[in-house]
Amino acid sequence: MDHAAVLALYDRDMREGARPDEPGARIERDTAVVRRTGPPHGWNGVVWSDLDETTADTAIAQQVAYFTGLGREFEWKLYGHDLPVDLGERLRAAGFTPEPEETLMVAEAADLTLDVEVPDGIRIVPVTDPAGVDLVTDVHEKAFGTDGTRLRHQLLAGLAGDRDDVVAVVALAGDEPVSSARLELVPGTRFAGLWGGGTVPHWRGRGLYRALVAHRAEVAASRGYRYIQVDATDQSRPILTRLGFEPLTTTTPYVYKP
Template identity: 60%
Template structure:
């Protein structure tokens, strides 16, 4: 796999020509950025930009005015221009979260054998009850149960079920790990998201099993690449599975500032 080629495809298909991730959102190309705006509880923010040192500040100001005091995210990639865009965003009031590594792998190179610890089984998420199990895993793994994630998953399952495949690993009646696969029709990419495992169940191969489960689905549906924003914890596991780093991405959060 050629990382530069795959990154160029990613930028073109999932950023420059992104599709709304929620029926209640709109995309708009303006001031050199592609932004998403939600009318409900969905994600607001900048997906792609084509800026330079002469246009960046005006573009940032335009987004602050557009979102009019609502929280939003500017998803910054290491290769975005200008090179000091991150500093400009912070000067304008953003708070950067920890950087993650954008990684990709050829779907057909991924193992699809699912090996689980004794007593653990996989339960596909097909209804609100399954989403509640996913949120419980999120609470155990990360200490939060984000309302916006629950809203997004319920909307996606109800209105665009062909774009998602989610699963929960159950130890008896307890949800101990969960993950989802986001499918992007018309592109080469399927995305791995929301992978998390309860602390007392880590290190037993469940994360790898959930990658294999989702890789099998992506391959069956004709997607060439898997992509993931990997944390420092998951990056070593993914590298052992053959995922290749493409770049890094840093969420810059604006908590309701306006101009």
Template identity: 60%
Template sequence: MTIDLDELMKVRAHFDAEVREGAQADAPQGHVERAGGVVRHVAPALGWNGVLWSDLDEGTADAEIAAQVAFFAGRGCPEFEWKLYDYDRPADLGDRLRAAGFVPEPPETLMVGLVSELAKLPVEPPEGITLRVVTDEAGVDLMMRVHAGAFGRERPRLREQLLGKLREEPETIAAVLAMAGDTPVSAARMEMRPGLAFAGLWGGGTIPEWRGRGIYRLLVAHRARLAAELGIAYLQVDASDDSRPILERLGFGVLGVTVPYMWTAAAS
């Protein structure tokens, strides 16, 4: 069952309040703070740094952008992200970020699904596929093999972030592999915080030769069942163009479009 438009707007407001403005740290040594007109995530070493939410207008945006650049540059961060949503204000915030030296990455569609409905999806693996829950370094390394094959790039920072979560906050992550014998062919994870209504689906990727067999759908269904057991109401995805049509068929609705704007010290 797809969420209707009126309900989607209520869900979006809930998402903004809980996941963005009311964000919690997503790394063991990270923290979230409100500074001026933004909420930002600050983390050491290989952790994720960035702006999650903003309350700006034409008169305050440029100064706030400059303040965040000065803050993260002053911490010695090699890069940080301003996570922009297409309904953020002012309407030309993306243009202002580009003028300040940020570079946009490909847009993604912000989608949400009802766990109560998604948990009903069948979870029978395609022929030749078994699921493996990731709990240790060996499992994370297999996930990184899948990511390299599915997305065409290595992710050393992500590897360290996942290992940190599994060691120090295992209750905030559920990671899974689809295996063809001893070969990992797809991987995905769910990140959540106890007591919150939303959990995020991340990293869903399948190596090219195994696509089109229902594995992505299987991993969504598997995580939805886990979310239902934990009392989570909604699953949220920043969907690529490849993932969006699959998720729409599964009943996910669109809340908006998000674009990661990246600032790097080397380019400044």
């Protein structure tokens, strides 16, 4: 993989060229920043910027004023190659709080190792109704220890809109939901994103995360997507590396709360 070329393509397709990805979301652009404003319970933030030492502080202040005017918390999604090199320090000085750094990993779907066995006693089923959304939300809250309200609203909105660009799946041990994840397919791009892969504590270490990655990658490949991307934690990075993913850069959420 030509890392520099794929990263440039990712920036162009997924960040500078970002598209609204759920009902009520909108993308707004100026010469230096692309931001996403979400619907109620949706995600708000800056997804791309083209700044330097002379323009960064003004752009940061403008985004703080914009989202504060809406009364919304928002995130500046900072990538390791973004400029200026001290942009993270400038964000902290403006009142942002960094969350844990992750690694942007990408693989060509054709190069992935997808012959992964599903653990014994596990069924992977698609989410097709509100009851399935409840199962995914339950796993999310147990796996990550965070509130699943935003995820629930996102998945329910997708079902109501009969959308096929968000594919959620849940792994069941009998009738117990033990792992879940989603695949986001962005029309008009070459990238499919893996998001939200989580397993409840007492089922970790049994290959569920690996199985859900392979399952979603197969779906993306069948839909014609060339690249699969994931923001990987330190825990998931070794698993993704063994499957064929390669690190391109880092990504750190900087959160501002009005």
